[in-house]
Amino acid sequence: MKLLKLLFYSFIFNNFFILFANASNDINYCNFSLSLTNTKNDICSNLPFLSPFNDSRTNLTLLIDNVNTQKAIFRSLSSPQNKAPYLPNDIRKNIAQIPFEFTIYDAYLDEVEYAKQLKINKIKKQIDEKTKHLILDVMKNDSLLDNNDFLSSPALPFIEQISKTYGLNEQERKDLFSARYLLFDNPTADISSFINNSKSFTAQYFVNYLQGISHFYKKDYDKALKYFTDASTASQPWVKEASLYMIARTLLNKGQNGAFNHWYEIDFKKINKKIMTQSYYAFNHYLKKYPTGKYTYSAYALLRRIYWLNSNQFALAKSYETLLSKNNPSNSYADLILEIDNKIFFNNQFKLSYSLSKTPKLLAVYDLLKMRSNQLSKEDLDSQEKFFKKYPKLFTFLQATYFTYNEPNPDKVLLLSNQLEDRHDLNDSTLFSLQVLRALALENTGQWLAAENLWEHLNSTVSSPYQLSLVELGLALNYEKTNRIIAAFNTNSPIKTAQLRYILLRKSASREQLKQLLLNNALSSTEKSSIIYLILYKDLLSQHYDDFLEDTALLTNNQLDTTPLENISLYGKAYLTLFSESIPSHPDYSCPSPIILANILKLNPKEARSLNCLGEFSQFYKLPYTRYMLPSPKDIGELGSNNPTTFGQYLYSPLKGYQFVIDDKNASEEDKAYALYKAIRCFSGSGYNRCDKQIIPQAKRREWFQQLHTKYAKTTWAKQQPIYW
Secondary structure, eight states: OHHHHHHHHHHHHHHHHHHHHHHHTTOOSOOOOOOSSOOOOSTTOBOSSOOTTSOHHHHHHHTOSOHHHHHHHHHHHSOHHHHOTTSOHHHHTTSOOOSBOOOHHHHHHHHHHHHHHHHHHHHHHHOOHHHHHHHHHHHSSOGGGGOHHHHTSTHHHHHHHHHHOTTOOHHHHHHHHHHHHHHHHOTTOOOHHHHTTOOSHHHHHHHHHHHHHHHHHTTOHHHHHHHHHHHTTOSSHHHHHHHHHHHHHHHHHHHHTTSBOTTOOBOGGGOOHHHHHHHHHHHHHHHHHOTTOTTHHHHHHHHHHHHHHTTOHHHHHHHHHHHTSTTOOOSOHHHHHHHHIIIIITOTTOOHHHHTTTOHHHHHHHHHHHHHTTOOOHHHHHTTGGGGTTOHHHHHHHHHHIIIIISOOHHHHHHHHHTTTTOOOTTSHHHHHHHHHHHHHHHHTTOHHHHHHHHHHHHHHOOOHHHHHHHHHHHHHHHHHTTOGGGGGSTTOSOOOHHHHHHIIIIIOOHHHHHHHTTOTTSOHHHHHHHHHHHHHHHHHTTOHHHHHHHGGGGGOGGGGGSOEEEEETTEEEOGGGGGSOOOOOTTSOOOOHHHHHHHHHHOTTOHHHHHHHHHHHHHBOOTTTTTTSOOOOSTTSTTSSSOOSTTSSOOOHHHHHHHHHHOTTSOHHHHHHHHHHHHHTTTTTSSOSSSSOOOOHHHHHHHHHHHHHTTTTSHHHHTOOOOO
């Protein structure tokens, strides 16, 4: 049994790695794009509406009829915690939930392990006293009851049956137990010494079943079939059902025997289709007798395997389409999504357009894949209308998608989406997706207020947390593009995610808008403190000293002085009082407070020591969450890139300041030496510039070092800088 499990997981892993590479480009790191118009296909760009640029597995998930199942999958696969598990919880909870990385492979393994543990916990509670007594009697201890591999194996149901079946004497029970346990421990073991002494009529059926299992493990399928056939005539219900099921499984294994090579690559020419047909009828015979039996779901899964091995593409697609319905008996949707993606969309044997003509949901996912690379013509799409008679809204959505991405025509999108405008079940993924396209079309035709109203309607209608996150992002983008940042912070604004609010404040809000927001009583003290810090920080490092000194009037609210500012200081929490406190610097090079510094620079913008101290301020204090809360926009359309503010657009470069002081003939020796010392240290450790984006050749850095150790050799700064990078 352990060997079979190892082979099974090896097979699963092999197929999954191929799948992951094909479907998701095998990307290991994500740069999440806060956009609804991203046209890049990678595992990081998934959105909870049907889109050509989603991973095909995301679109499959969205087409599962059961909304609760969709929520469960997205919750387990794509939570913000999965994006950055190394971040502290207080930061992680502030990050937007979309777009998400569809790491379904990892999630599948987690789901398998979770389902297995649930099953084991349930089994432990349900094991009856007779079974426990038999285990203890034979094994002389109860350690098997804590052996998860044993508890989840087929050996336990067999042992449960022999412990409670009448007609077996105690010795027969012990012998049958020992034989089955031996096969669990070593599938190719010889069990004859335990089963030859079983004489009773009832025991013989169990023996036949065990003989069948033993030969099945040894790949002697003809003998296995003989014993399972004999066992299937048993009056004992479990033996009869299990044997009928194993007849079908044995025929399946026999029919595919030799078709897989050492790497589990298949040669379809080596499939014995005659035996596969026999297996097909055997599974259907089992399902007819046991429509809700112990092995019903497994039988359906193996029928799908027969369809695949027999290249019966219509039947395979139809079975998957059925499983996407709310009546799916599976406990695991993640493995189903993986299976469909692998066996349909990334199966070279599959003739997709022809084989999916009777399965509109799978055809829709395929059409979206083709739209991604502009391989679906309008004529091809129109010709499919007859295939969507039972799903007209899905076809309407595909038409709207085509006119959104492949042949952009927002007026046609509005016309198509208007046909379904009166329908309110927006938890339906197709209708929701169509309304998202409608909102984008409204914006593309300049109807910003209508788009805002639609986003707000969606916000009040949908219930999925991921759909709500998408609506929140859509509304934030709408406000940004129309320069209505204030609206995002109104009391009733749906925009609650800290990351989205912060990006709007930092990237989009003007100085006037930021000051206006301070009048909003709905803002928390943390947000108000952050806004004041943002205004003063940008004022000072934009070298707008008059504005800075004017805006220090915002510091009069003593209540905010005790509100901590997170992630702005190199050394933990800071407070707004930092603007009236000395700027942290080297112990031998003191700096005044930012307020005093601004007064000096207002009178003399080139004063050397003050410029050095401004550099200290810019290196010690930062704008918060620069890496996680504020991803660098890669494309136009991302939040923060559509209508960027000019406030704080160009902030002070400490390295350029040091270079100015180095070349300043009026600067003192100490200030020049300190500027050289700090300029060299901008490259400490790695040799990369940590102070700005300039590329400084190493020869120039060597020149600074030599200048420090010749002209200013007696200074503290030369003595403290023995190397350069």
